[in-house]
Amino acid sequence: MPKLKLAIREEKTAYKLLLPAFIILIIVAIYPLGTVFYTSLTDKRFAGTEETHFVGFENYKRLLSFTIKELPPVMTSSSLIDKLEQEVDPETGESVYEKAIKILPREPIRYKELAQFNLFEKQYVIGATDPDFIQAIGNTLQFTIISVLFETILGLGIALVVNSNFKGRGAMRAAMLVPWAVITVVSAKIWHWMLQSSRVGLFNTILAKFGIGGGQIAFLSEEIWQIPSMIVIDVWKTTPYMALLLLAGLQIIPMELYEAAAIDGAGKIKQFINITLPLLKPALAVALIFRTLDALRVFDLFQVILGSREYSMATYNYYQLIGNRAMGYSSAIGVIIFIIIFAFAILYIRVLGGVYSSE
Amino acid sequence: MKIAQKVLFCFILAIIIIYLLFPFYWALNSSFKTEAQLQMMPATFIPRDPLSGNISFNLINYKSIVQNQEFLYGLINSSIVAISTTLLALVAGSFAGFAIGKLRFRGKQPSMYIILAMTMFPQITVLTGLFAIINALKLEPRFSMILTYMIFTLPFTTWVLATFFKSLPTSILESSQVDGATFFQTFYRILLPLTAPALVTTGLLAFIASWNEYLFALTFTTINPAARTVPVAIAFFTGYIARQEPFGEIMAAAVVVTVPIVVLVLIFQRRIIRGLTAGSVKG
Numbered sequence: 025m026p027k028l029k030l031a032i033r034e035e036k037t038a039y040k041l042l043l044p045a046f047i048i049l050i051i052v053a054i055y056p057l058g059t060v061f062y063t064s065l066t067d068k069r070f071a072g073t074e075e076t077h078f079v080g081f082e083n084y085k086r087l088l089s090f091t092i093k094e095l096p097p098v099m100t101s102s103s104l105i106d107k108l109e110q111e112v113d114p115e116t117g118e119s120v121y122e123k124a125i126k127i128l129p130r131e132p133i134r135y136k137e138l139a140q141f142n143l144f145e146k147q148y149v150i151g152a153t154d155p156d157f158i159q160a161i162g163n164t165l166q167f168t169i170i171s172v173l174f175e176t177i178l179g180l181g182i183a184l185v186v187n188s189n190f191k192g193r194g195a196m197r198a199a200m201l202v203p204w205a206v207i208t209v210v211s212a213k214i215w216h217w218m219l220q221s222s223r224v225g226l227f228n229t230i231l232a233k234f235g236i237g238g239g240q241i242a243f244l245s246e247e248i249w250q251i252p253s254m255i256v257i258d259v260w261k262t263t264p265y266m267a268l269l270l271l272a273g274l275q276i277i278p279m280e281l282y283e284a285a286a287i288d289g290a291g292k293i294k295q296f297i298n299i300t301l302p303l304l305k306p307a308l309a310v311a312l313i314f315r316t317l318d319a320l321r322v323f324d325l326f327q328v329i330l331g332s333r334e335y336s337m338a339t340y341n342y343y344q345l346i347g348n349r350a351m352g353y354s355s356a357i358g359v360i361i362f363i364i365i366f367a368f369a370i371l372y373i374r375v376l377g378g379v380y381s382s383e
Numbered sequence: 384m385k386i387a388q389k390v391l392f393c394f395i396l397a398i399i400i401i402y403l404l405f406p407f408y409w410a411l412n413s414s415f416k417t418e419a420q421l422q423m424m425p426a427t428f429i430p431r432d433p434l435s436g437n438i439s440f441n442l443i444n445y446k447s448i449v450q451n452q453e454f455l456y457g458l459i460n461s462s463i464v465a466i467s468t469t470l471l472a473l474v475a476g477s478f479a480g481f482a483i484g485k486l487r488f489r490g491k492q493p494s495m496y497i498i499l500a501m502t503m504f505p506q507i508t509v510l511t512g513l514f515a516i517i518n519a520l521k522l523e524p525r526f527s528m529i530l531t532y533m534i535f536t537l538p539f540t541t542w543v544l545a546t547f548f549k550s551l552p553t554s555i556l557e558s559s560q561v562d563g564a565t566f567f568q569t570f571y572r573i574l575l576p577l578t579a580p581a582l583v584t585t586g587l588l589a590f591i592a593s594w595n596e597y598l599f600a601l602t603f604t605t606i607n608p609a610a611r612t613v614p615v616a617i618a619f620f621t622g623y624i625a626r627q628e629p630f631g632e633i634m635a636a637a638v639v640v641t642v643p644i645v646v647l648v649l650i651f652q653r654r655i656i657r658g659l660t661a662g663s664v665k666g
Contacts, residue, residue, distance in 0.1 A: 034566060037566035038566075041478040049533065049538070052509075201652055201655060206595075209615075210641060213634075214407075217410075226426055323507060345511055
């Protein structure tokens with residue numbers, strides 16, 4: 025039976041060829057992933073002499089616990105009318121509430137203040153056992169959602185422009201590759217320099233010319249500007265990549281469809297909504313997921329520019345490992361990031377896997 | 384009407400190009416400025432003399448970075464790491480890609496899914512685990528980087544090469560079998576030469592990805608600064624006249640490391656675009 029023999033030989037060859045790739049991936053990905061899951065349940069420290077204990081889900085509890093408590097107003101008796109009323113700060117004129125530290129629970133782990141907000145005339149405080157991490161999750165989600173949204177809109181716009189026929193289209197596509205190809209650390213440094221907090225920086229120079237900010241905007245040290253600055257840099261760096269992915273999707277849409285629609289009297293906008301968007305959907309979905317997964321694990325940009333002033337999930341993981349030597353704790357952060365990305369990855373396989381699984 | 388449309392189109396194109404390339408112009412502009420010129424307010428769009436206002440280019444930043452040991456070592460380290468990573472990923476990736484793209488075997492579907500899932504593997508998750516292994520085994524940082532960069536290069540090369548092998552006609556495989564060649568002989572004598580274009584594409588992408596990598600490079604060289612790659616060296620730049628962050632030198636270094644990549648990208652742009660968009664569009 026030569027045919028069967030050939031099939032067996034083919035199978036054996038296939039396994040041999042797959043072996044190197046799988047061995048490498050087991051060493052660098054699967055095995056470390058296993059150890060990270062295990063270490064996340066311990067209080068292991070890096071390069072320490074302390075004994076390692078199994079602590080169950082203690083790390084996760086510490087990372088994710090948060091609470092919202094109402095802050096009671098501070099009452100004083102007014103001297104004029106004999107009635108209790110809320111104390112008002114004589115300088116700012118704002119109402120005074122009880123200090124958050126007195127209200128937030130302290131046992132078994134202390135909750136620290138993350139933020140305060142006012143709702144229906146009542147003051148609330150959000151406390152977390154690790155406010156830095158909750159803040160990092162918030163920063164990362166805000167960064168991901170807004171930057172991916174802008175990249176998609178801008179990327180689609182650029183792709184549509186470049187998709188039309190014009191001289192120098194090749195040069196244009198080459199220019200689009202440049203921001204993508206540049207080292208992220210390098211582009212972060214260039215933007216860091218452009219965003220300097222005085223008029224030595226480009227943005228303050230230009231904005232001051234238009235009378236905005238007086239050349240004193242601290243883009244990278246003032247909290248309200250930090251995440252928006254990161255978003256602006258990321259949008260610049262990755263919009264071209266998004267545009268290229270969408271451009272590839274646009275180019276497989278047959279021209280005849282547009283011609284037929286034009287004969288039927290459909291305008292450009294109608295053509296875009298009825299032909300371009302639906303046919304671009306697969307490419308759009310893939311590009312969105314690629315970018316979302318990438319943005320969720322953002323590290324280089326935050327680490328280079330913000331350091332430990334403001335964290336993303338990934339930079340917080342890094343600082344817990346290198347700065348704090350808390351291996352167990354940083355492993356737990358890694359697992360949380362993994363779970364978030366895994367959820368997106370399932371979506372990705374649903375979208376893409378079907379295309380290739382048919383054989 | 385037609386002319387107005389054309390003008391508008393060119394205007395939009397110009398804005399896009401300025402948006403994409405202006406930061407590089409700014410880096411180039413700043414790299415030719417001395418410390419005094421960099422501190423001028425408002426910032427000038429061409430290097431100018433602080434007193435007279437005349438145009439004045441200065442090469443001091445470039446002189447300083449070619450004497451900067453850490454930067455030069457960084458270039459060497461980066462080259463070693465990126466080239467080795469690319470070669471290793473191409474060898475292991477073309478083997479696996481051939482098996483998945485052309486051969487029939489049990490367990491093909493699961494292996495395909497594993498590879499596809501691995502292309503999205505978050506490196507940050509295994510950072511702690513890898514760091515522990517590297518420290519326990521006292522692995523050399525450059526070697527550690529080459530090995531761990533497989534996480535993001537190998538699944539990708541395998542995947543792209545598998546789609547490429549799949550597109551080659553099966554008749555080549557069959558006819559060489561009739562001639563009595565083994566699958567392996569068919570692979571490296573006949574199919575591998577045919578895949579040269581795909582190898583160049585995936586190789587370039589793997590090279591750029593490893594050249595740019597920061598997270599692992601930063602972590603694994605904490606104990607051994609001599610092994611720092613270019614991104615880490617630039618992130619840690621301290622100038623000779625280190626009053627504050629030496630942005631002039633950083634911009635010069637940025638120009639030096641960006642130019643080769645840009646040249647590479649311009650030469651191979653078609654291939655790179657094809658490789659980047661490989662997995663995202665059907666067919």
